[in-house]
Amino acid sequence: MQLPTALRTRVPLIGAPMAGPGGGRLAHAVSRAGGLGMVGVSHTRDAGWIRDQAGVAGADGTAYGVGLMAWALESNPAQLDAVLDLRPALVSVSFGEYAGPVRRLREAGLTTATQVGSLDDLARAEAAGVDVIVARGGEGGGHGRNDLATLPLLQLVLERTDRPVYAAGGLLNHRGLAAVLAAGAAGGWVGTAFLGCVEADNRPAAREALLAADRTGYGRVFDVAQQAPWPREFGGRAVANAYFEDWVGREDELDEAARGRFRAAVEAGDHSVAHVYAGEGVVDITRERTAAEVVAEFARALPPGS
Numbered sequence: 001m002q003l004p005t006a007l008r009t010r011v012p013l014i015g016a017p018m019a020g021p022g023g024g025r026l027a028h029a030v031s032r033a034g035g036l037g038m039v040g041v042s043h044t045r046d047a048g049w050i051r052d053q054a055g056v057a058g059a060d061g062t063a064y065g066v067g068l069m070a071w072a073l074e075s076n077p078a079q080l081d082a083v084l085d086l087r088p089a090l091v092s093v094s095f096g097e098y099a100g101p102v103r104r105l106r107e108a109g110l111t112t113a114t115q116v117g118s119l120d121d122l123a124r125a126e127a128a129g130v131d132v133i134v135a136r137g138g139e140g141g142g143h144g145r146n147d148l149a150t151l152p153l154l155q156l157v158l159e160r161t162d163r164p165v166y167a168a169g170g171l172l173n174h175r176g177l178a179a180v181l182a183a184g185a186a187g188g189w190v191g192t193a194f195l196g197c198v199e200a201d202n203r204p205a206a207r208e209a210l211l212a213a214d215r216t217g218y219g220r221v222f223d224v225a226q227q228a229p230w231p232r233e234f235g236g237r238a239v240a241n242a243y244f245e246d247w248v249g250r251e252d253e254l255d256e257a258a259r260g261r262f263r264a265a266v267e268a269g270d271h272s273v274a275h276v277y278a279g280e281g282v283v284d285i286t287r288e289r290t291a292a293e294v295v296a297e298f299a300r301a302l303p304p305g306s
C-alpha cells in the first residue's frame, strides 16, 4: 500500500467532510493539529463559498481537503470546477455517479477518495480508479449506507484491495484509531468526534442538542422533511429526536403540514423536531473541545515519540 504524499500526516487522521459544521475553520484546525482537515460541501453551495472556505482552511499554506457529493455535481458542476482550480491535497467524491468527476480530478493530478459502504461500492470505486478508499460503516454520522458496521466492512475491504483504506464510522478516540490501524487501515476518517469543537460551524442550539444526545437513528425522515434530493439508497444518521421517532418508517406519508413544522423548527433552533446529523459516537460528546484537543486524543494511538 502506497500512501499519497498528502496523506502522510503526523497523525493518521482525516477530519471527515461534514456539510454544515465542517467548514474552513474546522479543516484548518484539524490540519494544524497534525491530521488532514476537510471542508464538507453541501449540494446548495456555490463556487464562491468553496473558494472562501478553502481560503480559510488553507491559510498559511496549510494542507486541506474538500468533500463533494457526487449526486449534487450533476446539477451543480461549478463545484467541481472550483475544486479543480483550488487543487486541495485530497478531494473526496461520494454518493452517486462519481466516475466522471474522479477521472477529471485524477487527470488534473489530484488525489481522490470515496466512501464505500458495501462490497459493490468497493468494486465501483476500484473501477473508477479512486486513489483512497474510505470504508464507512453504518455507525457513522450523516449520510451513507447502513448495511454493514465499520468493523466487518473494514475487514472485508482490506482483504480485497491494495489501495490505502481509511476507516470511518464510530471512531471516538485513540482506542478506535488503534484498532483500525492494527487491522491494516491507513488511518481514521472521523466526523462526529469533531462536532463539539469550538471551530465547528454549528449553531448554539445544535451544539446543545449534541451535548444532550444519547441515541441516534438512521433513515430518510429529515431528507424528506427538507425535500433534499438525496438518492433514496443513502439515508442519514442523526440524533434521534421526537420528530424522527414519529416519522421513521413512514417517510412517504410526510405531508406539507409536517414539512412546515420542520421548517419552523429549523428556523427556531428547536431540535426536538429539527435535525442534527451525528454518528453513534455522539454519546461521547460531553463538552466543547478544540480540534487540537481531539486530534491529540486520537494521537495517543501512536507509539510514544512518533
Ligand SMILES: Cc1cc2nc3c(=O)[nH]c(=O)nc-3n(C[C@H](O)[C@H](O)[C@H](O)COP(=O)(O)O)c2cc1C
Pocket: 016, 017, 018, 019, 020, 021, 040, 041, 042, 067, 068, 069, 092, 094, 115, 136, 139, 140, 141, 142, 143, 144, 168, 169, 170, 171, 189, 190, 191, 192, 193, 277, 278, 279, 280, 281
Ligand atoms: C454532520 C455531518 C455531515 C456530513 N456531511 C458529509 C458531507 O458533506 N460529505 C461526505 O462525504 N460525508 C459527510 N458526512 C459523513 C462523514 O464524512 C463520515 O463518513 C462520518 O462522519 C464518519 O463517521 P463518524 O461520524 O462516526 O465519525 C457527514 C457526517 C456528519 C456527522
